[in-house]
Amino acid sequence: MDSADDPMASGSSGDAFEREVRSVFQDTLGLIHIALVTHYQLSESEALELEKDLYVWFLRFCYRPGNSSAREARPYLLVACCQFAREYQKYLLGSGVRSSDEKLRRLLDREPLDVARDFSRSLELLSFRTPNES
Amino acid sequence: MSLSAKILPFPTRSGNAWLSPKQAEVAAGDFLSIPVEKRSDAERQRFLCSPDILLAICIVLKRNRDLSPGPVLKEAVDIYRWISRPDCDLGLFDERDYFLGETALIAGGVCRQLGGREEAFLWLDRAEAGFRHTVNPAPGLANVAYARLALRFEMGRYQDVLELTPSLEASFTKLRMELEASKCCLLLAMTLKQTGENARALELLDGLEEKPALKADQFLRARILSEVGDLHQFEGRLDLAMVAFQKAVSLLEPDTLSAVRADLQLFVGGILKAEGRLEDARDTFRAAQRTYLALEMRPQVAYLHLVIAETLLGLKRDREAEWEILSALPAIEEMKMAPEGLAAVALLHESVRQRRTDPATLRQLQTLLQSTS
Numbered sequence: 001m002d003s004a005d006d007p008m009a010s011g012s013s014g015d016a017f018e019r020e021v022r023s024v025f026q027d028t029l030g031l032i033h034i035a036l037v038t039h040y041q042l043s044e045s046e047a048l049e050l051e052k053d054l055y056v057w058f059l060r061f062c063y064r065p066g067n068s069s070a071r072e073a074r075p076y077l078l079v080a081c082c083q084f085a086r087e088y089q090k091y092l093l094g095s096g097v098r099s100s101d102e103k104l105r106r107l108l109d110r111e112p113l114d115v116a117r118d119f120s121r122s123l124e125l126l127s128f129r130t131p132n133e134s
Numbered sequence: 135m136s137l138s139a140k141i142l143p144f145p146t147r148s149g150n151a152w153l154s155p156k157q158a159e160v161a162a163g164d165f166l167s168i169p170v171e172k173r174s175d176a177e178r179q180r181f182l183c184s185p186d187i188l189l190a191i192c193i194v195l196k197r198n199r200d201l202s203p204g205p206v207l208k209e210a211v212d213i214y215r216w217i218s219r220p221d222c223d224l225g226l227f228d229e230r231d232y233f234l235g236e237t238a239l240i241a242g243g244v245c246r247q248l249g250g251r252e253e254a255f256l257w258l259d260r261a262e263a264g265f266r267h268t269v270n271p272a273p274g275l276a277n278v279a280y281a282r283l284a285l286r287f288e289m290g291r292y293q294d295v296l297e298l299t300p301s302l303e304a305s306f307t308k309l310r311m312e313l314e315a316s317k318c319c320l321l322l323a324m325t326l327k328q329t330g331e332n333a334r335a336l337e338l339l340d341g342l343e344e345k346p347a348l349k350a351d352q353f354l355r356a357r358i359l360s361e362v363g364d365l366h367q368f369e370g371r372l373d374l375a376m377v378a379f380q381k382a383v384s385l386l387e388p389d390t391l392s393a394v395r396a397d398l399q400l401f402v403g404g405i406l407k408a409e410g411r412l413e414d415a416r417d418t419f420r421a422a423q424r425t426y427l428a429l430e431m432r433p434q435v436a437y438l439h440l441v442i443a444e445t446l447l448g449l450k451r452d453r454e455a456e457w458e459i460l461s462a463l464p465a466i467e468e469m470k471m472a473p474e475g476l477a478a479v480a481l482l483h484e485s486v487r488q489r490r491t492d493p494a495t496l497r498q499l500q501t502l503l504q505s506t507s
Contacts, residue, residue: 018154056152057226060185063155064232066273068310076269080227083269 017070021062024070025055025077032081035119040085041104050084075120082112082119153186162190170212178216185225185233188213192236200353200392203244204430210241214260228268235264235274239281246285247393249432249469258282276305280314280321287325288433295325312347313354320358327365336365356382356394364401372405379405396425396434400441407445416445436465447493 032054036047058077062070086108092098093108100108107115153161165181181187191213199206214237217224224230242257258278265274279302286294303318319338326335339362342348343355363378379402386395399422406415423438439462446455 053226057229059152060189060225060229061269063189064270064273065277066270066309066311073270079269084227 017062018059021059021070022055024074025058028074028077031119032078035078035081035115036085039107039115040082040089042085042089046088050081050088054081054084075116078116078119079113082115086112086115153184155186155190158184158186158190159194161187162194165191166194166209170208173212182213182216183222183224185229188217188224188233192233192240195237195240199240199244199247200394201390202429203247203393207241207244207248210237210244213237214241231264231267232274233264235261235268235278238264239274239277242278242281243284246281246288248430249465251285251289251469254285255282258285272305273309273311276302276309276311277314279305280317283318283321287321287328290328292325292328295321296329299325312345313351316342316345316348316358317354320354320361323365324361327361327368332365332368336362336369339365352385353392353394356385357397359385360394360398360401363398364404367401367405367408370408372408375401375405391425391428393426393429393431396422396429396431399425400434400438403441407448412445412449416442416449419445432465433469436462436469444493444497 029051032051033047036042036050037044042050054077057080058070058073061067061076061080062073067073089098089100089104090108093100161181161184165177165187168177181191191209195206195209214234216222217230217233217237222230224233238257238261242254242261245251245254245257258281261281262275262278265271265278268274279298283295283299283302299318299322303315303322306312306315306318319342323335323338326332326338339358343358343362348355348358359378359382363375363382366372366375366378379398382394382398386392386398399418403415403418403422406412406418419438419442423435423442426434426438439458443455443458443462446452446458
């Protein structure tokens, strides 16, 4: 068994790990919320629901082999955020429940990875402003 | 607008509930205690549609792949088949793809150990297909690349391994996957051993087992030490070889069968043979063979038949040597060896038929069969 992919082997450090993930998620939540509401034009309640799923996903994602720390995994959290928001909006637009404006159409045409990359730059800016985070 | 916010305790949706690693481990144990053939679809649905439990199951399977590759393969295949159904609703975002990758990677790894090389390649293709669709594919794909290199090593494609392993090791280092980078180092050293570059191999392995990243992986540490011992043995430093073997044995749980233990028995048999203690060597080789057999590792069982045959030839027990060779041939043929291997098998078949075993052909086949786990 490779210890690198055995979170259970770490015993009580699991709680500390979960705390770290939660803290990183919390630090990124503002940006996630802006992405969902301002850019992808989700309603507040829709954004809240997606944020719940995102947190559970991120927690499990951080347990996967190859993720050295939750902080370094933040760009992937943003990719997942954009991907999820895009799929959700596309579904709503496709089913005719919601109409779209030009700005949203342009955003939905872009790959979530590219959009997330732009948001990641914001994250870097954030780290620069609060050096204790990095 | 503030860029941070307080997280409320989220009321999660059904099916996406977060289980702690401990809870998930208990559930994984419950699932794995149900024999595959007696498992109902309702039970599969209950356990396998929770990503937390699935993650814990994968961890248990990886932990057991050295100890019981046969049952691990059965489990991995069963789980993969279940979650690959088009209507399987599993987890969030990329989680279904991730677990398809993980379970296929486990299946591919144990297939290799059990001698199913073609099947192993197919499973690794499936693993790649799964990981490719995940948010962060690099770690999974790097693991698939490693499994493919290990297969190439077993097939005797040493130049391929020598060319590609350093780049993969660099990828693992970049991804901060220190343990996997160490496995690359070991694979490279084993390949150098096969190409006769023992000094370079020993240089690579020097102090590797003491790296902090390997602290919790006793199997890998024992495997490294057993290779160090074997390399010393090849260089005629039998005392240093025994020291390394003893250190390796001390890392393994007594009375637990594992591929590393069988490798060690094989290497110690080599020392006894080098010392001219042929009967002791034969008995030790047989012990290694029994261990491989218990683990269902067919290529190694076949390889040991040939090693024992060679030892028996040294003891002038030609008839017994022929029996050993005859026992190995069906498995070797079934494993679809390379053309040169098949030619060697045919030659050996003929020499046994004529009651004149050719030691050179025997050695050629041994080299082709020599493998890692």
